[in-house]
Amino acid sequence: MCAETPDYKATLNLPKTDFPMRAGLPKREPGWLERWEKIGVYDRLREKEGRTPFTLHDGPPYANGHLHIGHALNKTIKDMIVRSHQMMGYDARYIPGWDCHGLPIEWKIEEQYRKKGRDKDQVPINEFRSECREFARGWVDVQREEFKRLGITGNWENPYLTMDFHAERVIAEEFMKFLMNGTLYQGSKPVMWSPVEKTALAEAEVEYHDKESHTVWVKFKVALHYDPNDPKRHEKSDLEDANVVIWTTTPWTMPSNKAVVYGEGISYGLYEVTATPEECWANVGERFLLADDLAADVFARARLEDGMWQRVRGVENDELAKISLLHPLAGAEGANGEWDDLRDFRAADFVTSDEGTGFVHCAPSHGLEEYELYRDLGMLPQVITYNVMEDGRFRDDLPFFGGKAILKPNGKEGNANSAIIDKLVEVGGLLARGKIKHSYPHSWRSKAPVIYRNTPQWFAAIDKEVGDGLDMHGKTIRERALTEIDNVNWTPKSGRNRLHSMMEARPDWVLSRQRAWGVPLTCFVRKGVAPTDENFLLRNPEVNQRIVEAFEAEGADAWYAEGAKERFLEGIVDPAEFDQVTDILDVWFDSGSTHAFTLRDREDGTEDGIADVYMEGTDQHRGWFHSSLLQSVGTTGRAPYRNVVTHGFTLDAKGMKMSKSIGNTIVPEKIVQQYGADILRLWVAQTDYTADQRIGDEILKGVADSYRRLRNTMRYMLGALNDFSEADRVDPAEMPELERWVLHRVAELDKVVRDGFARFDFQGVFQAVFTFATVDLSAFYFDIRKDALYCDGDTLRRRAARTVLDILFHRLTTWLAPVLVFTMEEVWLERFPGDDSSVHLVDMPETPEAWLNPELAAKWAKVRAARRVVTAALEVQRTEKVIGASLEAAPVVHVADEAQRAALESVSFEDVSITSDITVTGDEAPAEAFRMPETQGVAVVFEKAEGAKCERCWKVLPDVGTHEYPGVCGRCDKAVREALAEENA
Template sequence: MTDTSEKLDYSKTLYLPETEFPMRAGLPQKEPETVARWQQMGLYKKLRASAAGREKFVLHDGPPYANGNIHIGHALNKILKDIITRSFQMRGFDSNYVPGWDCHGLPIEWKIEEAYRAKGKNKDEVPVNEFRKECRDFAANWIRIQSEEFKRLGIEGDFDNPYTTMAFHAEARIAGELLKIAKTGQLYRGSKPIMWSVVERTALAEAEVEYADVESDAIWVKFPVKGFGTLGSSANEANQKMDELRGSSVVIWTTTPWTIPGNRAIAFSSRYGYGLYEVATAENDFGPQPGEKLIFAKRLADECAAKAKVTLKPIRDIDDGELGAMVCAHPLAHLGYDFLVPLLDGDHVTDDTGTGFVHTAPGHGADDFEIWMDNARALEARGISSKIPFTVDDAGFYTADAPGFGPDREGGAGRVMDDNGKKGNANELVMKALIEAKNLFARGRLKHSYPHSWRSKKPIIFRNTPQWFVYMDKELADGTTLRSRALSAIDETRFVPAAGQNRLRAMIENRPDWVLSRQRAWGVPIAVFADEQGEVLIDEAVNARIIEAFEAEGADAWFAEGAKDRFLGNDHDHARWTQVRDILDVWFDSGCTHTFTLEDRPDLKWPADVYLEGSDQHRGWFHSSLLESCATRGRAPYNAVVTHGFTMDEKGEKQSKSKGNVVAPQDVMKESGADILRLWVATTDYWEDQRLGKAIIQTNIDSYRKLRNTIRWMLGTLAHDKGEDIAFNDMPELERLMLHRLAELDQAVREGYDAFDFKRIARALIDFSNIELSAFYFDIRKDALYCDAPSSLRRRASLAVIRKLFDCLVTWLAPVLPFTTEEAWLSRDPSAVSVHLEQFPLVPAEWRDEALAEKWKKIRTVRKVVMGALEVERRDKRIGSSLEAAPVIHIGDADLLAAIEGEDLAEICITSAVTIVADSGPADAFRLDDVASVSVEPTLAEGVKCARSWRITADVGSDPAFPDVSARDALALRELGYAS
């Protein structure tokens, strides 16, 4: 027993918080230590062992490209994935995250070529497999670097065994998938205008293209009318119409003058009105002169006349029957383009710009190609060849199919674009030739959006080349097509946000056949043999040899000496079959990742539960994965698709080094910690474009500090916890209210994680922590927790609830803040292994009590008015602490009076006493506008201040052994053994 004759240090008799969990997080220093601990303890393997036998939940990782340090987009993407996999792991699933990397393709090849050029080496003089090895080593190095950067973000996954598209098994599977497609007749060699990078010397897919504004030459060109085909009328009528149009010209408009040598037709639209006009006056150097007859869409005639500085006099309308029968001369006929140019009715023609006529070069545009092929048979019947010329080669030079501009030209072939993406002399040569032929109506300049390679950032061209394609609309054995399969799969897929479904559907509905071939060296080859007609060799034995070799040696086997003889064997005529040397589009590689990852790893499953990537992947990975899987398996490789937007700066502008507004994740982690970055990800509306900068980071630091302090206070308070459980029905109402809120939050948290709506979870938990715990429950219960006797039910129940609050809050936050929650969990129980091996606590349904919550909503309404009144008293320095007050509370609402009946409002309002009066209160009482029925008169508490609890009461000194403390505190001191 303690001798009470000596003055007690009452602070030592209180249950004050005790914890080594620091207020200052020191995340930049502590997080790397935690990463090292997780690796040393083998956390990933422990997670897999703990989840053995559970239902699998698989998020399949869209592979980042292995060619540089990670940026903020990578950080956003990987953190979102980590939150998902951790949240499912902690809710009873085996949620295994296997990271992956895209390793083939032009960006890496380009880097090696740059290094070659710097050393004066020529890539073409290096053996192909030696070059490929350098590409492989380059990718492997960046995989190692990016792995460490991802782990520093707190990403947990199988980094010791990731998937890579350049692994031998992966390359074998990719080749095997192509062979499956070939076997079903979906693969074909065709000649189509494709997007071509002159700079990179390869075909490009839509996903490899971005758009930027450029200023282009624009020209208006005359096509002299030569005659008519069948008009469906008498020869005399046809001749009469021809006489009326003799000497007239159809005028087209284009922003690609260099494509004129490839022109083979003119498109018009029967939806619009056209007319024949005569030039009345002219003020130009080379254009049309008075008396010339010209044909335009009527809506555009005056606008076109202004471009050529002429005035036009209308002669008559021209109907679509006349236009459809009309044929023109090529405007460059004098250079050898001595063929007829037909007019074709096309849906793609508009009358909002140009002339109402579209110059049609089927080797240089998708619409041009489609309308030409749709009319090919009819053209042949009219004696017009449907052959498509190859007017431009892979280096951007005109070929022999462009007479007057190709190799036959004095001074050498003209060039559309040079190796650096700069405009060549082709436009000037064409315009000069048109002027010589007196067929240039007008010229100008136009600023417009134009496709560029997203790697070289240089303009591309459209050119007709032989490539390998997959049919979108060929009927397959089951009566479906690849397009119909993909559209059905989209209907069966969950999209978050829902708008992603319509976006992907529109892309699939309108996309052309899938071009697979690339004319490069680093990638998986199109490992087939074809004859001159493009027929593909289908032989299971040959295919088996190819796949077996790829498994053992990788795709390098295709390029090794003697590969053709090795794979064809003795069963085929080697002279007939050519070994295809093109490589596969890297989107096909990544589109196949589901096969060698989800299907081939026993720790995963097919299909994936979810794919998550940026919204640009509707045309990229989501798209290619869908097509590949539908082509080979008839359905999508995923059940759900989640998309995120892009990270902008704080002004909403795109981040760029030139603007100096880039936020690097490495810098944020170094200065503030990964958990701050992760909290930003969880609190932002990631489905849309997000913003990030110093002010936003600081906002998240502030939110984090409040959360951390809440956790810290719970840890300190639980230092006095004996682990006693109190029956739910024996608890005071306030504790049962907190358990009710936990039950509500448990549902919200689980639904939020299921919906991938992390902002809703983060907002709910932050608000709960700040508003309902720190500013309400903890504020009220601090007195009881610090001062009550050990036997106090109120204190014991509060400790039991705080224990549950801690377990729930820390585990719910663990997927978002893995470092902080790990530190807190181990601080609470140093013998624990990891919070990430825990499950979300099971919250009993009996904790839900809507009636109790409604009652306390009314109590808190009254409390809000009292707290507002006390804040005014503190501000005006009439009181220091709220315990100095004993407010008089006037309540004129019967429901509010009933709610507070029997409650200790002094404790709830943290005052020493209160007085309740059932009336509307005096006019000068404190009120809040939104609670008109409650008013407060602040008055000072009467009595003596307790030296232990600081409450001012009338019973201080009622226990002679403790003359300076209240009766409650004296009882606690006796129970603690401070009285003899």
């Protein structure tokens, strides 16, 4: 025995680390951002040679306002895609971009003008455009810093902007490919129109909200056609004085009515009013043609109860075919003959008997189905009207309604509907009226309702053969798009069906907008020539080249400069023979063209101009994914992307859509200030982004708890790896089984992580890594090996454990770095400090397949199952205060299965169970033994450990006190001797 007792604590290998438990992310994250910028992480990654390029093409956010939570979700997913692929060995490039043209910016400048009493129309157009440009530039700078604060990596110094001169040149150039390949045409057809914004809108610029609308049931008097060869032509028909009744929710379209249509498969009847209440617009004896399935509902709307009307007889389709109709305002005093022409009456396949009357009123200038019906009949000249002006008012000379507004400038209901309804009542043309609440299209910018309005616009024909010779995937834009959709990988798979169905049904692409801030439609039309004439458009490569060269040098403002027409045409054609188009391109054409000036033209683009990934919200199936596909197949014949990934919408904690008016919006900046960006990023990784996600305070608290558990795991490893060196490393073949089991799990998980990242399944990756870190490691492996790490001397077991911890460190930091960009950098620098050190400059380590050992894993599955029963049994004793710690126990474990028993006997099961001793037996367990229903064949009988408690490792062992150093076991006696010898060396 030694005369003196050493300080046993000083001989323990206690963990040492300065890594704090409290993260302090909001204050510390900006420092790492500065560090990454200083050492140029993104640029240094580009210097790595021999790597396969991987490019995520950024769908451009709009440069107008601070970021919302949807932006944060979107950019974080993109960042995780880029970072994970970079760390898997790719040259993963990300060029942030912004959409800079368009109406919202124009509106902001116009608001500023109104405050100053300026009239936009009196301001030179290029002065106005310059102010729009500066406004957009300011918001680009603001949003760039907000995105960077979220830890988003990318080429922030050189983003792409749709308003850059080269971008404007390419957008114009791409437009001129449609001009030259024959798909561009000017047509007059109903398009979605915003009277408030005075411009046409694309489907992607429209959102649907509930709206209360007027609804009216209107009478059209029957006028019969008589066959002069019919001997009965002089006989009076019972249909002659009848009325066809239509139903519409847009009374304002009645002045533009040109026809009524019926359905060939619908059963119709002739009905007569037999009695009327006091307040009613029907008269006794009045007759109506109605669909039989809807007649009762129509009469109820007209306040006619059962018994006040009767069905006279059925009416066949061949009878309907002999009918024309009179507009209800025909012959009205003061109408000046505006509505006196007979209305067309025919069958149409879009008529149903689901609601209404079974007859549909047609104003082809304000309805696409009606327009297409009469277009196919070759009757458009007879049915198209131009009654509604760009601001939603009726033309001034329209009888009764001239100057009436469908909508007020603020988007509220105008006086047109009420004026028309009143007039119909006055002339006896109304049978019933009411109100209906229904889903209705609104401009997503102004939030005001839109209308369908016939107006001359520029279109790309998607069913016309494209004259460019690129026929490998189809001859028309639609054929090419539908083919290419199936050449793309969609995440989730439902995205394919969504876009495919849209592309199958979509009309021609409306390219033009009647605004000022954007890229103009760079084309000229021949004066005095009809749009249908082959020579209407000037198609001249020399003119086109002049335009694009000017745009490259001066931007699209060159189109609006004084003398622009002469500049571009003189010496090639006579400028006097042409008019210059002044409409601007739909901003979706801008963003749809970004693949050309970003992927194709930039040095950090792609060789073939195709992106590996497009990733946006699911609304972009009708937006950016849609327009990019149309634009690309129209100019290159193929899709601009190989993968399309979509995310859902972000809702509040209750699943409600976020709205400023409700007050349930969550701003990314506030989350970052309270929790740090890594918590926001972890929320993204934990959620199934392919569906709608929820976020709120309680949800974020749960995320923060997961973060703390991961941080604990990393801190444990850092402490245990203090002063680890290559001299400590152990070859896997020499390691104990437990360490080799951990390496097996690492090899399994490495495949899960890489496959998951490749499939953009961040939730799956994070769940797998989190479960491994908290269950396999913290609750199992770390728990078991804590004793060896702290108490062993220089043993193989301890060196093997530390080797495994080093392996785990490199995997966990790189697996989690794409998600927790700040925290994993902090963890990395704690171990590997240095001016140029960064976890984001390294790859995920390759994991040898030889580490996989399914047989060993199966064996340790049996060990873990038995351990769970032992642990639960000891917890009962601890709760009842029989023991204070599991090391006071030496239980007897009864195991029925021979293979499981052999597995337990082949390992140090007392160490695995964290007891001082343990007995494994095949004897039948007594009735009072502890059992768990989910683990059959294992029972535990509690016994206390015999011996004294080691003052150093706290195990209760018989040999404590029998060695050189007092109060310790044999293992600790040896470790103390080694520690003191090293100290004295």
